[in-house]
Amino acid sequence: MDTIWPEALPKSKGPKYTLVADAIRKAIGDKKLDVGAKLPPVRELAYRLQITPGTVARAYTILTDEGLLHAEVGRGTFVAPPKSPILDDVWARQLHLREDKYNANVSLFSPRLPDAGQVALIRECLQKVSQADPGLFLNYPTRDAYIPMRQSVVDWLSDLPLGPLTHDDIVLTHGGQNGLCLVFQTILRGPKPIVLVEDLSYAGFRRAGELMRAEVIGVKMDKWGIDPASMEHVLRQTNAQAVCVSPEVQNPTGIHTPLARRKEVVDVARRFDLQIVEDDCYRMGEAREPSYRALAPERGWHVSSISKILTPALRVGFAIAPKDRSADLRRSAEYGYFGLAQPLAELTRLLLSDPRTRQIAQDVRKRMGDYVRITVNALGGFDLNWAPDVPFIWLNLPSGWRSAAFSRAAEREGIQLRSADEFALRDGRAPNAVRIAMNGHVSLERFEDAMLRLRALLDNPPEQISV
CATH class of the missing domain: 3.90.1150.10 (Aspartate Aminotransferase, domain 1)
Incomplete structure (x- = not known):
């Protein structure tokens, strides 16, 4: 192994860590370093090349991210085996094989996503998180620490008509249901607030309302979703503070609310100073109409997650407030749980920003x-x-x-x-x-x-x- 390490790095342009990484990459490609070969400890190689340990550590991290090396706690850094498409295919099939063999039932309670490569990508991202700076695992989260994660969400939502959106508008939540509860905590006031929902609606609306001591009242719906005339009738008899709707994909009927109906809902909401909470968790395709946040930027709240398009296992979602209420929504999250665990936030950032996702x-x-x-x-x-x-x-x-x-x-x-x-x-x-x-x-x-x-x-x- 010593034959690949010169007494000093070549005098080439570029950062020294890239020169170290290039030397190791070439040695692996030329078969001078076999699969399983152990690389020198960081400090030893740094001393030999007369560079800082941080430079060597960065080179090792780059090659670990590329999958050429893998690190084992307490043992060292080794040349990783090449990725096997056959092995990846076996992993992709295992979920089917286990259920086919051991479970005679077919559950159609809630959508269950197939593995289209996200499992392997999540594993890869988890490995990268495990090699992150120790501060990621030791410090309390801060708002600035989440800027890269929030920006990755903005980029992920870039094709969604939400109106003006920056990373400051994004609040990270533990899934869509947590996002709903967070919005209710921010909106609802008084000892017995009132929330409106469609007659047939996602049960999580009711449960989130009950947690906030709210009375949940059903409003008639038709083939386009919630009925504005019925909503106005209820509002004249109550002091409801919010209405919960899912205009892109109504759960459970699958109804899509067209633009004309959304504008009618906005008109009623404005006349009665009603907040509109849009749950967008079940949308898998492109949005067909502007969101309520775009149509009514002063009262439209948006909740979504990655559960129905990538994985529900991570429990990651996002809540977005009207422009002048973003600080209120952030405060609810900070007072409630400070924020997502930083390793989870970093994992999600890597996942959402990966071009394969x-x-x-x-x-x-x-x-x-x-x-x-x-x-x-x-x-x-x-x-x-x-x-x-x-x-x-x-x-x-x-x-x-x-x-x-x-x-x-x-x-x-x-x-x-x-x-x-x-x-x-x-x-x-x-x-x-x-x-x-x-x-x-x-x-x-x-x-x-x-x-x-x-x-x-x-x-x-x-x-x-x-x-």
């Missing part, structure tokens, strides 16, 4: 679209609301079925899905419908079999309607 997101969306296509092919004879880039389908049940009875019958077939009752308020009425979420953890063949079993149930309702 957008392609992975596109591949996830495409694969989820394959599951949607299978569902529509199997159940297309029934009343469905669907879109190719929405990770669930809303099924209005045919005559003879009630949602609760159908959900129980499906569960006996080994298929778990959500009844419309789970999205209705406690005193509200639910239609005879179910939400079918796409499950990218199972093979397409197994998923298709589940859809055909659902079709057989739909074709054969019970003779007596049960409730």
